[in-house]
Amino acid sequence: MALRDLVSTMAAKLSLSPAARVTGTSTGTAVDLRGYDAAVVVVTFGAYTDGTHTPSLQHSTDGSTYTTVTATDLQGSFAVVSSVGGANSVQSVGYIGSARYVRVVMTVASATTGALSSASVIAGMPRVA
DSSP, X not given: OOOOOOGGGEEEEEEEEEEEEOSEEEEOOOXXXXXXXXXXXXXXXXXXXXXXXXXXEEEESSSSOOEEOOGGXXXXXXXXXXXXXXXXXXXXXXXXXXXXXEEEEXXXXXXXXXXXXEEEEEEXXXXXX
């Protein structure tokens, strides 16, 4: 089996640090997609106790004004986690929009101890490798 160099053709960036999330909204760090022509958002859930956990993606052309990404700029969709069935799962959603910056938002309702979650953005297809 031939090995391929993947590390030179992608960049993994953390948007939401791993944490136990309870009721409220957590806004991730912006990821600059400059120099890349593709991106995938990876949301990871660990242990689940309670609440409704809704991941979403925002984008911006200037890095300061963000709007929620619509379904037309996504490949796939994020699933709401509201039971133990969503624990220890990974969601991967492609971003096909044209904005330079993206960030993940996790909105949690009705949680006292919540669920563990994190989110990363994988930028790929670099213009210069």
